[in-house]
Amino acid sequence: MAKTAFNKSQKGQHAWSLPKEEEAFHSFSPPKESLRETEIELPELSELDLTRHFSGLARKNMGIDTHFYPLGSCTMKLNPRVNEWCAALPGFTRTHPLAPDEAVQGNLRVIYELISFLCQLCGMEGGSLAPNAGAQGEFVGVQMIAAYHRSRGESHRTEFLIPDSAHGTNPATAAMAGFSTVPIPTDHKGDMDLKKLKAACSERTAGLMLTNPNTLGLFSPVILEIARCVHEAGGLLFYDGANLNPLLAITRPGDMGFDVMHINLHKTFSTPHGGGGPGSGPVLCKARLKPFLPLPYIVKEGGHYRTVWRSEQTIGHISSFLGNFAIYLRAYLYVILHGMFGLRRIAEQSVVNANYLKTCLQAYFTIPFPQPCMHEFVVQADTYLDKGVRALDIAKRLLDYGVHAPTIYFPLIIKECLLIEPTESESLDTLDRFIQIIEKIVREIQEDPQLVKTAPHSLSVSRLDEVRAARQPILRTYLFREDNIDL
Amino acid sequence: MDFVSNQEPQLKRMLEKIGVADPLELFEAIPKKILLPRPIQDDGLSEFEGMRRMEQIAAANTFPSFDNYLGAGSYEHHVPALVHAICSKSEFLTAYTPYQPEASQGMLQSIFEYQSAICALTGMEVSNASVYDGASACAEAALMSLRTQKKRNQILIGETLHPHYRGVVDHYLRSQAVEVLTIPISSDGRLDLEFVKKRISPQTASLLVQSPSFLGVMDEIPRLCVVAKEVGALLILCANPLVYGLYRSAGEAGADIAVGDCQPFGIPMQFGGPYAGYIACKESLVRQLPGRIVGETVDTQGRRGFVLTLQAREQHIRREKATSNICTNQALAALAALVALLWYGKEGVRKLALTNFQRAAYLKQRLKSVKGVSFLSEAPHFNEFVVRFEDPLNQVLARFREKGIEPGLPLERYFSTLNQHLLVAVTETKSKAQLDRYVEVARHG
Numbered sequence: 001m002a003k004t005a006f007n008k009s010q011k012g013q014h015a016w017s018l019p020k021e022e023e024a025f026h027s028f029s030p031p032k033e034s035l036r037e038t039e040i041e042l043p044e045l046s047e048l049d050l051t052r053h054f055s056g057l058a059r060k061n062m063g064i065d066t067h068f069y070p071l072g073s074c075t076m077k078l079n080p081r082v083n084e085w086c087a088a089l090p091g092f093t094r095t096h097p098l099a100p101d102e103a104v105q106g107n108l109r110v111i112y113e114l115i116s117f118l119c120q121l122c123g124m125e126g127g128s129l130a131p132n133a134g135a136q137g138e139f140v141g142v143q144m145i146a147a148y149h150r151s152r153g154e155s156h157r158t159e160f161l162i163p164d165s166a167h168g169t170n171p172a173t174a175a176m177a178g179f180s181t182v183p184i185p186t187d188h189k190g191d192m193d194l195k196k197l198k199a200a201c202s203e204r205t206a207g208l209m210l211t212n213p214n215t216l217g218l219f220s221p222v223i224l225e226i227a228r229c230v231h232e233a234g235g236l237l238f239y240d241g242a243n244l245n246p247l248l249a250i251t252r253p254g255d256m257g258f259d260v261m262h263i264n265l266h267k268t269f270s271t272p273h274g275g276g277g278p279g280s281g282p283v284l285c286k287a288r289l290k291p292f293l294p295l296p297y298i299v300k301e302g303g304h305y306r307t308v309w310r311s312e313q314t315i316g317h318i319s320s321f322l323g324n325f326a327i328y329l330r331a332y333l334y335v336i337l338h339g340m341f342g343l344r345r346i347a348e349q350s351v352v353n354a355n356y357l358k359t360c361l362q363a364y365f366t367i368p369f370p371q372p373c374m375h376e377f378v379v380q381a382d383t384y385l386d387k388g389v390r391a392l393d394i395a396k397r398l399l400d401y402g403v404h405a406p407t408i409y410f411p412l413i414i415k416e417c418l419l420i421e422p423t424e425s426e427s428l429d430t431l432d433r434f435i436q437i438i439e440k441i442v443r444e445i446q447e448d449p450q451l452v453k454t455a456p457h458s459l460s461v462s463r464l465d466e467v468r469a470a471r472q473p474i475l476r477t478y479l480f481r482e483d484n485i486d487l
Numbered sequence: 488m489d490f491v492s493n494q495e496p497q498l499k500r501m502l503e504k505i506g507v508a509d510p511l512e513l514f515e516a517i518p519k520k521i522l523l524p525r526p527i528q529d530d531g532l533s534e535f536e537g538m539r540r541m542e543q544i545a546a547a548n549t550f551p552s553f554d555n556y557l558g559a560g561s562y563e564h565h566v567p568a569l570v571h572a573i574c575s576k577s578e579f580l581t582a583y584t585p586y587q588p589e590a591s592q593g594m595l596q597s598i599f600e601y602q603s604a605i606c607a608l609t610g611m612e613v614s615n616a617s618v619y620d621g622a623s624a625c626a627e628a629a630l631m632s633l634r635t636q637k638k639r640n641q642i643l644i645g646e647t648l649h650p651h652y653r654g655v656v657d658h659y660l661r662s663q664a665v666e667v668l669t670i671p672i673s674s675d676g677r678l679d680l681e682f683v684k685k686r687i688s689p690q691t692a693s694l695l696v697q698s699p700s701f702l703g704v705m706d707e708i709p710r711l712c713v714v715a716k717e718v719g720a721l722l723i724l725c726a727n728p729l730v731y732g733l734y735r736s737a738g739e740a741g742a743d744i745a746v747g748d749c750q751p752f753g754i755p756m757q758f759g760g761p762y763a764g765y766i767a768c769k770e771s772l773v774r775q776l777p778g779r780i781v782g783e784t785v786d787t788q789g790r791r792g793f794v795l796t797l798q799a800r801e802q803h804i805r806r807e808k809a810t811s812n813i814c815t816n817q818a819l820a821a822l823a824a825l826v827a828l829l830w831y832g833k834e835g836v837r838k839l840a841l842t843n844f845q846r847a848a849y850l851k852q853r854l855k856s857v858k859g860v861s862f863l864s865e866a867p868h869f870n871e872f873v874v875r876f877e878d879p880l881n882q883v884l885a886r887f888r889e890k891g892i893e894p895g896l897p898l899e900r901y902f903s904t905l906n907q908h909l910l911v912a913v914t915e916t917k918s919k920a921q922l923d924r925y926v927e928v929a930r931h932g
Contacts, residue, residue, distance in 0.1 A: 004596065015569070015829075018842055025849050030867055039833060042604060042828060060592035082537065096563070105548065132761070168803035172806055174807065218516070250523060274820075278760070295654070317651050320620040322759045326760065333541055351513050405586075427492035430492075462790075477603045
């Protein structure tokens, strides 16, 4: 049963050690009246017990290293170990973010060169690695668009157009930046409804936020027309880079007409997701938006790199220092290992893998959009509703077979949706095994739907009561609390 | 090189099944004029070549060879070996956000324990699963204070909040109809309490202050709390969390929201990130907390388990009405902080904090005997303080660097009047011999 580290405390035990105390330091103590009054209620554990505690927790978690993880929109590709080796080099980990430029030329080179490479890859002309995650990259991009309009005396542009298939972060970001959002519906082919877009464009339009391929895994064949439409209305286009993987060295957002974009390095560029972060969400832009990029900038003068901490029109600081350096360091290595040649292979194979799975899964699910997909695709698990089995149940049953579930119920516009993204990393064998598992689950649905509806059966816990968690929130444990658990 | 598994034989079979001759046929939706040609030359590297390149780049950083006294939100602490061992475990490192709780109990329980440890340290009642960094924690807390008191439209921010954090807060507040007032520094380096008393009003949503401040000074938080309470404003306290091992906790001081950066616990400086920002608050504010929160529950058989909870606040449910657009937490960095906090444990955190304080105090005391050196403030400090040199600062810096010491952060970039001043941070990583050497160099050059 789940015991927390707090439940395991044993009086007086500890793992810590500190440098030897020196006599000369002893006489110093802070003013008595400002000292902490209560004990710090942290557990007391030896290093062995701590190690076993976390090893035990790790075993209750699925990762890419241990399981096939076709979680749509998250690009769960291999996280190469060489990246981890690189990020742990003391030459990088022991550098302070405010060190003088001459003492961190290596770091500054990484930043400068990665921005140049990403610009080249995406058809953009400037960028910043400061945003700490995709959502922050979106926020920066939208604020840059706001600053651009402000600088031209067009502050009346208060609306952002956002397709109804968009990631939830898009409308949340636009709202956070002070814009109102205008949803654009999706047509029967899975593309943005061009007529509705045209009708929505006006002198109030600040811009459009778009993922292409969209969250249905479909590339918009009318992308150039969409861009023209928004530009003619005086708006700018923001590219949500969540789905960049299938386009690497195939086509460039800049050439599609986008003005500013973000990239999720933790998706396309293989940096580990770490159970929910840290990520990194660089923002790239066309020349006319460069003055608004967040601080700091790195410039190259001769062979020397310099950090610029001030600028006139910048939107300012977005992170404590220079963003998630150790994350974009990994992306840098990934990029130089692949080159354009290797990146193109990623794009092509991710699309082949997805289309292969999609073709094979036709036998078991409704496929709402028959045209070729990009790196991911949606299926509808609505044919089993008469047995009382929903997409959620299939997802849970997959866990029993050692496969992490695909994304479910997203995009919201597809009924009983499974969003599946195999990535280029996975072998044909793994994909075939997945298909066999689906086939087996479908058979189970016919023969014993209850088995599927009550899955998972083989993990450390069965289905969890999320309603209870929200209604009677228990959000922490205490050192001295008698937890009501069976030990 | 690449990490693509399937090669020619598999590709052939897959294309046959799909019913196309060339992968390019799958890209037909892309307008021809924006399609790039397939590169012919392999411009990548082997793993060996990549590793050599990265070693060369790392070697171009000379900083690690210096005795480092830079702090200002990023501190050189010992990182227990256990931290890296746990954080590089595949199941933590390569998992996504725990959307399937049954397959993610390890990470969910770790986050639950992280929330518990942050509460224990700060003396607050609830914590979220972490946000990006200290700066975004401040910004999110400021937004929280506006959401909880919708009619209030003013925030008072201490001038001694980390200037980068302030920049990010301003950035997040830009789209809000809110008046931001800066609380100036008084002569002792603390915030001007009289200014606060004069300017605080029933319109004030919150006071956002840092202690130990950017200038290393312990501020008078309990007194500020009293003033804030009088008008019903919230007090947001930003702090290096290590300070709570020694000084009174945010909860004890009366703060409503405690924020800061977990970096001092188990996270290397690594040129500024990734770190993990913490936000902890009173229970009454929990529904306004941004980002992920993990809660305890039971499974269908009554067994204890953990899930992401209170998700009705979040972007994937609420879209444009969400409390924040944030969707990641810094799970792996938060795990590092948790492992370090547990490694130090109840007694170790106290001793670590005391060690930091004493070594900083020792250096400060010894520097008092050096001619041409003075201090900004005699108010209590933690592990950082501001020192003023009479000699031109670039000469002082050159002198120290020649001896392999990075003596502190020049403050002129942030405060134009502090053009002779360095912000000096001392942690447990500095021995008496190193500190004595600092004093020698300061004295003789």
